[in-house]
Amino acid sequence: MKENYAKIFSQYPAPSMLLEPVNGEWIIRNVNEKYCEVTGRKRAGLIGLNIAMAFPENSAQESKNWQMVEASLEKVIQTRKADKIPEIRYDIFNPENAVFEQKYWMAENYPILADDEARVEFILHTATDRTAEVLEQNRLKKEVERALGEQKHFIEANPDGLYSLDINGKFLSFNAGLTNILDTTEKELQKMDFLPFCAPHQKERILTHFEKTLQGQPQKFEADITSATGRNLVLSISIVPMQQEEEVRGVFGIARDITESKRNKELIRQKEKELQKSESKYKALVQEAFDLVGILDLQANFLFASDSSTTVLGIPPEEFIGKNAFDFIHPDDKERVLKDFSKIEVQKKIKVAPFRFKDADENWRWFETNVSNMTTDPDVEGVVINSREVTDVIIKGRELQQLHERYELAAAATGDLIYDWDLETDTVKRFFTGKEKQFGYEKEEMDQRHFWRKHVHSEELEGLRKLLSSTLKDPQRKQIRTTYRFRRADGSYAHLIDRGMIVRDENGKALRVIGATSDISGLINRRDALRLANKRFTYAMKATQEMIWDWDLVNNSIDRGKSFKKVFGHATKDKPCVENFWFSRIIAEDQQRVINSLRMTLDDPSLNKWRQEYKLWKPNGEKAYVID
Structure with a gap:
């Protein structure tokens, strides 16, 4: 395997070196x-040197760069897999101008396994020059930073709230406009x-918009x-997805x-609605208040x-146009x-007082x-006319007038x-005729509310109220009859x-009570006078030695005082007829x-007195001489 890598190494087009891990150091072997x-x-x-010694620090980023290289090499040893450092800086000395030129590299480390493939024996380290690319990126970055600086000024000066949110x-980030x-x-x-800033009744709706944005849908x-x-x-909110590497990582919002x-x-x-309502109301009021305009x-x-x-x-409005109102x-x-x-x-x-106007029929x-x-x-x-129909009022008024006239005729006929x-x-x-006043009161005065109950005798008022209340509440009762005393204007009471x-x-x-009130004061007075006369008559009969009698001509019965027995010796337990009791006891002549x-x-x-002298038989056979 070493021979294969050596062949590949010598032909590899990228700058490369072969490293061997020895006691924690990385020795350059080729x-x-x-x-x-x-x-x-x-x-x-270079061969035989530790890589850290072979390439000493020559830039401010060296220590950081070496840490990245060492970490990558360790990772290759541990995983036995290749590893890449996308960007690392290592400046190269230019002998022509005696300065270090800024250089950026992409470093790649490949494991070369031992024959038993159990361990990493060597690491192939390659470097690809990315200087031009990185410098261009840096230039663009500065341009972006400058633009961002200007944008930041715009953002900070913007009164609207500009912000970004994570997926939660x-x-x-946010500007001062949002904090304000x-x-x-x-x-x-x-x-x-x-x-926490969402109104409780809208939290669910706002969350729905947020979730849709996370799904890639601007809201x-x-x-x-x-x-x-x-x-x-009330805020107008616009939010768009914040995408990084084709994945939504949050939202941007305004x-x-x-x-x-x-x-x-x-x-x-509201004003327009009120105006519209007012106009509608005005039209409705005109139509309601007046039947015709x-x-x-x-x-x-x-x-x-x-x-x-x-x-x-029943006449369309266009049929009126041009016609004279008096024709109707x-x-x-x-x-x-x-x-x-x-x-x-x-x-x-x-x-204009009520007048008659012809309709379509x-x-x-x-x-x-x-x-x-x-x-x-x-x-x-023009001349505006607002007319209200009063047909029912006129008809009912006439009916009411006729009813009142009937009441007055009934009052005149009965005296009630x-x-x-x-x-x-x-x-x-109330209706009454024949007198300007009733019980000493003017008619207008008697029509006043509560007038009647204020003049009923105080001893009878509560009883009348109870009787009236119970009668009116009973749906089976059709009539009511009461007697009471009523105070006249002079303070006396009428029955x-x-x-x-x-x-x-x-x-x-x-609903209503229609009735008649009769003054029975004369009848009550005569009844009381008769009671008093009868009482006096009784006392007189008891006190006198003469015989006092009362002949009921209708029933042909006679009532005599108790002295009749005392004077004439005849008992008076019952009321016998005149012929049987009285006439039969007069002597024949x-x-x-x-x-x-x-x-x-x-x-x-023409006669209202009677007087006679005659003789009357007593029970013992004696004659009594009587002046009657």
């Missing part, structure tokens, strides 16, 4: 002519990755960021603060009609409306209209106070009886006279 040529050394002066998202945006220091940022997006001091920012721009755009968008000239000819004319009247107004209303409209030449605004619809003179406005140049109580609004309308019909919806909820006299008195409306 060099070829090319090696001697490029180094300017003689073969005899950790900051590798993130409100942090260079020292702090060097320890961090980008995630551009906007992100919500929170700075180190807590400022909420972050631009667009918070203010975004805020301004949002503000503009039109523009007329001073002769009331239509210049414009709103789209709502189709839905309200009811003949009975035309003169009044024309009189009002003619005022618009001297008044800026007028309001020849039906008359009621409208009330506001008229504004805007003939001098260049954007309008008629009322209509709206439970939804808790308002009451009232109240009868009401309850109007309910389909679910049984009470007086009986017919008394009966005829009594009948005549009862039949004569």
Whole structure:
């Protein structure tokens, strides 16, 4: 094998020498002519020397170079495989100008195994001159460094954040623009990755963009960021893959603060939205507030009609153009409306009371209209009419008027106070006639809210409330009847009886109470007077020696005092009829006279007193002389 390598060695075109490892040193055993040529050394002066002694230090990089050579040789011994040093500097002395010329080499070391192939016996060391290539690289490097210096100035002066991240998202490099945006220091940022600055709700999205970039896909997006001091920012971010030797080792990025721009755009968008909303709202309000909107000239000819004319009247707006508004107004209303409209030449605004306007089906619809003179406005140049349909209001108003008239007629016919109580609004309308006042109060005063309950007697108010509440809550109850005392304007109390019909919806909820209130004070007073008279009558019958009697003509029964037995000896346990008890006890000669006299008195409306003298049989057979 030695002979084979010797043959190859002598013919090898690159500068080469043969080294033998001896006790930790590398002894030169042979060099070829090319090696001697490029180094300017003689073969005899090199063989047998340690390589470190044969090529002493001649540049600032020598010690480092020798370390690389020694490490490579050791590696060949250990692995028994070739090893290469891509670049090593060793300057060559030029005798012509007596200076060392800068030289760069690529060194390659090949193992030559012993015959048993168990160990490395020699190492073939070759050197390839790379000076021109390395010097060009150095020149380019300086150019790059100069360009980078200029670029660095651009980067540092750039207000945008320029940075690079490794594959884990950790900051590798960045400019002052980024530290300013993130409100942090260079020292702090060097320890961090980008995630702490991401708004929580956007971390996943930002990570997705980062991962796509690591897969070789450049990304551009906007992100919500929170700075180190807590400022909420919006950044426009562009990131591209950072490739080295066809492998993505991280990303380069640019972050631009667009918070203010975004805020301004949002503000503009919001303003535009508000303007659009305002315009839509205005149109909606016009359409909602007024069923019809039109523009007329001073002769009331239509210049414009709103789209709502189709839905309200069944007449498309274009059919109004050029036609006179008074052609659609009811003949009975035309003169009044024309009189009002003619005022618009001297008044800026007028309001026209409800009038009838013809629709597509020849039906008359009621409208009330506001008229504004805007003939001098260049954007309008006409008379603006805003009309609202009030047909239902007019019809319901008439129905209500008729209902009120019926209530008043009912009140006049019965003498009662008629009322209509709206439970939804808790308002009451009362009707009465024949008097300017009721219970001493004006009609307007009685229609006030809470007026009635304030004048009910305090002893009866709570009971009335409970009865009213329970009755209204019971869906089965259709009527309510109450009696109570009501304070008049002079402080006295009237006795009232109240009868009401309850109007309910389909679910049984009470909506209204319509009823009549009757003043029964006279009846109550007469009843009380009768009770008092009866009481006095009873006391009188007990106190007198005369016999007092009370004849019920309707039932033909007679009630006598207890003195009747005492005076005449007859018992009075029951109320017998007059004929059987009284007339039968009058002696025969007086009986017919008394009966005829009594009948005549009862039949004569002009008489209110009766008096007779007669004789009456006692139970013991004696006669009693009676003045009756």
